[in-house]
Amino acid sequence: MDTNIIPSLTEDQCWRAVLDRDSNGDGRFVYAVRSTGIFCRPSCPSRRAGREQVTFYALAEAAARAGYRPCKRCRPERTEVVHPHSATVQAVCRSIENHEEGVQTLAHLGAETGLSPSHLQRLFKSLMGISPRQYAEAVRLERLKRGLKDGEPVASALYGAGYGSSSRLYEKAPVRLGMTPASFAKGGRGANITYAIVDHAGLGPLGKLLVAATERGICMVALGSADAELERDLHDDYPLAALRRDDASLSEWVSAIVDLAEGHPPHADLPLDIRATAFQCRVFEQLSAIPCGKTRSYGEIAAALGQPGAARAVGRACATNPVAVVVPCHRAVGASGSMRGYRWGLDRKQALLARERKEQQSR
Numbered sequence: 001m002d003t004n005i006i007p008s009l010t011e012d013q014c015w016r017a018v019l020d021r022d023s024n025g026d027g028r029f030v031y032a033v034r035s036t037g038i039f040c041r042p043s044c045p046s047r048r049a050g051r052e053q054v055t056f057y058a059l060a061e062a063a064a065r066a067g068y069r070p071c072k073r074c075r076p077e078r079t080e081v082v083h084p085h086s087a088t089v090q091a092v093c094r095s096i097e098n099h100e101e102g103v104q105t106l107a108h109l110g111a112e113t114g115l116s117p118s119h120l121q122r123l124f125k126s127l128m129g130i131s132p133r134q135y136a137e138a139v140r141l142e143r144l145k146r147g148l149k150d151g152e153p154v155a156s157a158l159y160g161a162g163y164g165s166s167s168r169l170y171e172k173a174p175v176r177l178g179m180t181p182a183s184f185a186k187g188g189r190g191a192n193i194t195y196a197i198v199d200h201a202g203l204g205p206l207g208k209l210l211v212a213a214t215e216r217g218i219c220m221v222a223l224g225s226a227d228a229e230l231e232r233d234l235h236d237d238y239p240l241a242a243l244r245r246d247d248a249s250l251s252e253w254v255s256a257i258v259d260l261a262e263g264h265p266p267h268a269d270l271p272l273d274i275r276a277t278a279f280q281c282r283v284f285e286q287l288s289a290i291p292c293g294k295t296r297s298y299g300e301i302a303a304a305l306g307q308p309g310a311a312r313a314v315g316r317a318c319a320t321n322p323v324a325v326v327v328p329c330h331r332a333v334g335a336s337g338s339m340r341g342y343r344w345g346l347d348r349k350q351a352l353l354a355r356e357r358k359e360q361q362s363r
Contacts, residue, residue, distance in 0.1 A: 011309065014056045017042045029056050030076045032068040034316070039063035044074035055312060059086060061093050062128045065138055066279070088113050089127045092120070096136045106132060129307055130279065191241040193219060195234060196250040197227050200258050205351045209261065210234060211254050212243075217271030221257060221323040223344040237322065260325045261352065263359030265292050274322050283317035290331040293356035297335045311335075319343055325352065 009028065017025035025042030032039035033049040039057065040046060057063040060070065060077040070077045081090070092109055106117035109132055113120060124132050195212035203209055210230040212220040220237060224230040234243060247254075256270060276284065286301045296304075298311040298318075307313075318329040324344055330352045334340045342349035 011056060014042075015051060015054065018054070019048065021045065027079050027081050029058055030060055030063050030079075031056050032063045032066065037068055038071050039068040039076055040071040041074045041076040041079050044071055044076075046071065046073055057129075058127050059089065061090065065128065065130070065135065085123055085127065088115070089124055092124055092132060093128075093135065096132065097139055099136075104132075104136065125306065129310065191238070193234075193238055193241045193243050194246050194249055195220075195231075195243060196245065196247040196254050197230055198247065198254055198258070200254075203258065203261055206261055206348050209254070209257065211250050211257060212238075213250060213253065214273045217273035218253060218323060218326065219273045221326050223324050223348050257325055261355070263292065263352075263355035263357075270326055272323060272326070279313065280317045280320065283314055284321065284327045287318070287321075287328050287331060290328060292328075293353070293360040295331050295333045295337065295353065297337070298332055298340075299335055301332060315340065328352075 014025070014029055014031065016022075018031050021043045023043040027041075030039045030041055032055045034053045034055065035049060039060065055066075057066070059081060060079070064070070064077070081087075092113060095109060095112055096104065106121055110117045110120045115123070121131060124135075128135060130138070191214060193212050193214055195210060197208055197210045199208045206223050207225045208223070208227065208230060210220065210222045210224065210233075211218060212234055220234060222230055222233050224233070231243075253270060282305055283301065286296075286304050290296050298314045299308070301314045302308055302310040305314075314332070318332050319341060321327050321329040321343065324330075330342060330349045332340075339346050339349055
């Protein structure tokens with residue numbers, strides 16, 4: 001949680017209010033539980049989750065945009081918010097949600113609220129964690145998903161979501177959906193994914209490397225000890241896709257990723273076809289900007305995003321990174337420089353950093 005979002009409250013104070021079921025916190029913030037995917041008001045009578053599972057948001061809209069559902073017991077989305085600027089930001093959210101054609105400009109939204117575009121941008125981002133444009137893109141994507149899941153033809157869902165042309169939709173879909181809209185409409189069934197598994201001498205203690213790709217780019221890079229383990233992880237991530245192993249067809253990309261794993265700087269851009277939220281994309285961009293062999297704390301990455309209290313959210317984004325090494329989440333560390341969790345094991349995280357540092361020292 002960004003402490004600028006909830007004036008005068010620290011995370012510890014928010015957590016204390018949750019533990020005490022303090023109704024004075026209602027309207028000042030909501031808390032979301034990762035294990036259940038639900039957000040509540042502080043006074044909610046439901047059983048309390050562990051602190052490590054809880055994240056705080058200033059507005060119900062921000063929690064909902066992060067993918068959480070409102071609690072049916074305490075109805076946090078119906079709570080009157082006491083933040084002095086909440087009404088303005090909520091009005092902007094409603095305006096964006098009700099706008100069905102394209103994306104409104106900051107100037108237009110500013111005119112509606114009586115604020116300058118720059119002031120509105122800062123205010124909205126401070127409360128929601130993303131910009132009005134990013135919120136609008138997320139709203140359009142949710143409309144598209146709902147339409148496709150409801151069985152609408154792709155063209156109908158496209159225009160109903162506010163995309164002006166099919167080219168604009170397909171231009172954005174690979175990053176947001178991880179597959180084409182037509183494939184997403186079928187729950188991923190019919191998407192073709194080719195993968196390769198290598199046990200390269202250059203990988204050493206990293207073990208084996210799996211690289212998987214759609215026709216648009218790399219959708220998964222994973223490290224493991226056995227073929228069966230890596231194939232199971234791929235199937236878990238893409239249960240409805242058609243998977244086919246073909247080591248030869250991906251040899252060029254595999255070679256480039258092995259070079260990265262050995263600590264060499266990238267020599268070409270690798271095309272990616274991954275599923276990520278707007279926030280995850282911003283975290284991945286910050287991770288990719290960290291120099292080879294260097295590290296940044298989760299808090300430093302959050303500060304670079306303009307959300308200094310979002311260190312935990314940065315950690316979650318790192319944990320869901322689908323492309324090991326290519327997006328270098330191994331360069332994210334704890335506040336004291338300590339090695340924190342890594343999806344593919346702390347030993348591999350340490351080995352990757354050691355290789356990068358050794359390579360930089362030899363230059």
